[in-house]
Amino acid sequence: xxxxxxxxxRPVPFEEGQTILQAARAAGHYIPHLCxxxxxxxHGSCKLCVVKVGGRHVSSCALPARDGxxxxxxxxxxxxxxxxxxxxxxxxxxxxxxxxxxxxNCQLQALAYELxxxxxxxxxxxxxxxxxxxxxxxxxxxxxxxxxELCVRASRDVDHxxxxxxxxxxxxxxxxxxxxxxxxxxxxFAVSDRAADICPVGVILRKRVGFxxxxxERKYDEASISSVAMEKGE
Amino acid sequence: MSDSMSLPRVRVATTSLAGCFGCHMxxxxxxxxxxxxxxxxxxxxxxxxxxxxxxxxxxxxxxxxVCNAENVHVLREFRRNCKTLVAVGACAIxxxxxxxxxxxxxGDCLQQVYVKRDGIEEGGVPDDPELPLLLDRVHPIxxxxxxxxxxxxxxxxxxxxxxxxxxxxxxxxxRLPHPLLRFD
Numbered sequence: 001x002x003x004x005x006x007x008x009x010r011p012v013p014f015e016e017g018q019t020i021l022q023a024a025r026a027a028g029h030y031i032p033h034l035c036x037x038x039x040x041x042x043h044g045s046c047k048l049c050v051v052k053v054g055g056r057h058v059s060s061c062a063l064p065a066r067d068g069x070x071x072x073x074x075x076x077x078x079x080x081x082x083x084x085x086x087x088x089x090x091x092x093x094x095x096x097x098x099x100x101x102x103x104x105n106c107q108l109q110a111l112a113y114e115l116x117x118x119x120x121x122x123x124x125x126x127x128x129x130x131x132x133x134x135x136x137x138x139x140x141x142x143x144x145x146x147x148x149e150l151c152v153r154a155s156r157d158v159d160h161x162x163x164x165x166x167x168x169x170x171x172x173x174x175x176x177x178x179x180x181x182x183x184x185x186x187x188x189f190a191v192s193d194r195a196a197d198i199c200p201v202g203v204i205l206r207k208r209v210g211f212x213x214x215x216x217e218r219k220y221d222e223a224s225i226s227s228v229a230m231e232k233g234e
Numbered sequence: 235m236s237d238s239m240s241l242p243r244v245r246v247a248t249t250s251l252a253g254c255f256g257c258h259m260x261x262x263x264x265x266x267x268x269x270x271x272x273x274x275x276x277x278x279x280x281x282x283x284x285x286x287x288x289x290x291x292x293x294x295x296x297x298x299x300v301c302n303a304e305n306v307h308v309l310r311e312f313r314r315n316c317k318t319l320v321a322v323g324a325c326a327i328x329x330x331x332x333x334x335x336x337x338x339x340x341g342d343c344l345q346q347v348y349v350k351r352d353g354i355e356e357g358g359v360p361d362d363p364e365l366p367l368l369l370d371r372v373h374p375i376x377x378x379x380x381x382x383x384x385x386x387x388x389x390x391x392x393x394x395x396x397x398x399x400x401x402x403x404x405x406x407x408x409r410l411p412h413p414l415l416r417f418d
Contacts, residue, residue: 090328097417098324098388099331104418113412119327119384123377126329128337215418222413 003067008074012065020060020071021049030226031073032082032111034200035148036061038233040157046148048082048111057081083115090120092171094127094143095201101210102202104218108146110225132177134185137207144202145175151204155195163189175203244403245291247278247316251305252332252372253298255281256389257323261295263392271396274403278315288315293402296381297322299329300373304366313379318402322395324388324417326375333372340370383408387416 002015007024014023019042021031035046042061051060052072060073072078089095089108097103132140147166152175155163163184167176179186189195196204215221219228228234250258258281264271279288288294288308294316300306313319324330335343349357375381385398394414401408 096324096328096330096334099334100418109417112417113415116409116415118386118410118415119321119376119381120374121376124328124333124336124374126333126336126371221416224412 001067003065005065005067005069005071007071012071014065018065020051020053020058020063020065020069023065024060024071024073025230028230029073030230031060032114032225033061034107034111034146035150037150037198040150040153043149043153046146047085050078050081050085052078079115082111083117084121086112086115086117087119087121089146090117091122091124092127093125093145094129100141100144100202101205102144104215104221105213106202106220107200107225108144110220110228113220114225129174132182132184134183135189136185137191138184138189138196139205139207140177140184141203141205142175146201147173147175148200150198150200151175151195154198155189155193158194161188161193161195163187163193163195241274243276244274244293245278245289246275246280246293246295247288247291247312248280248282248295249288249297249308249312250281251296251298251309251326251375252301253323253325253330255297257295257297257326257387260323260387260389260392261395264396265392267392267396271399288312291316292318293399294319295322296320296326296375299325299332300369300375300378301332302366302368306369306378309375309378318382319379320383320385320398321375321381322385323390324386327384327386328374329372330388333374336371340368344368385410388418390416 002013004011004013007029012023012027012029021033021036024031031049031051033046033049035043036049044059044062047059049060050057053069095108097109103109129142131142149166152164152166155161163178165176165178166173168174176182177184177187191206248258277283278291279285288311294312296309296312296319300309321327325332329336344359348359385394387394394410397410397414398408
């Protein structure tokens, strides 16, 4: 049984089983997200899709819509929390946009633009995360990993290869490659895998095409991530 | 005499710490708008004036991160003297390219560059007492002093700097809407 809920004061219809985020998108309302992807079940780890329902902060990607809910999303309070989450992601990794070939196509960067983030505010960690250039077709730059597990899920559930995994806990959590050597070249990973083009940031990079589309002409260079997401369904 | 001539001018200081002067070049990219700016602004310490020390100012623009002891002194001098301090560009905001050495041992870096590099016959790490001591890590400026505003970009465009300065001098809260807000 479906119904209607209020999204920032506007009525949004939903069908039974739809999450808040799915129903809001279907009605043309963008909710920021990083670990959520339209082709995958909700993961609920990045918390960028946080909304306020009945005074509680919940992940809109995971919470089923209910009739009569009042959902606050695009408010100074909630956007402030989202910005703080982005700032923490920026300082925990090494996100140097000027030297990243994903710049302009990166969802982390585009969300920072969307949410008016002008600095990372906190003290930078500068973690030591060596890159893996072993694979002939794909470079792994772990410096930019945000632990969304999209590559883990795509490789496990779509490609049925299980190439990637997260290991460690808390601040020591990091992305690893499922091979004895730990090198991507020693797995059956292929550039045609779903996992090869799922990364929302600049970790999994196709070699030899880095600047085929020049900086300034990329997906989020002129358009905002919210308009791209709503117009192209991405 | 126009109104702008009778108003007291906004005093602005600029410097480049661990930067490449690219942000200053971008400042010059405001082109003919610099003439508009010159009607309401006068420069204190800046590469444009060659004044060596910063006096009391309204706005301080800092390019570059903090990589050595001199950077710390200059940055603190700016903070003491500037009512509003602005981090300009990626390096001032997150360390940028110089911070790529942050996960490496500084001694190893110096050995690699000045002693072990191919083509060096009688190498040696420079130790002239005039040279400022390097810090073990490069820091964004907000880790050393309080910073009021940030203009991201590598470099931020002349348009972004113009928008920011005209907002600030005009008494509005400076805001860079996308696509003026860029990190690359």
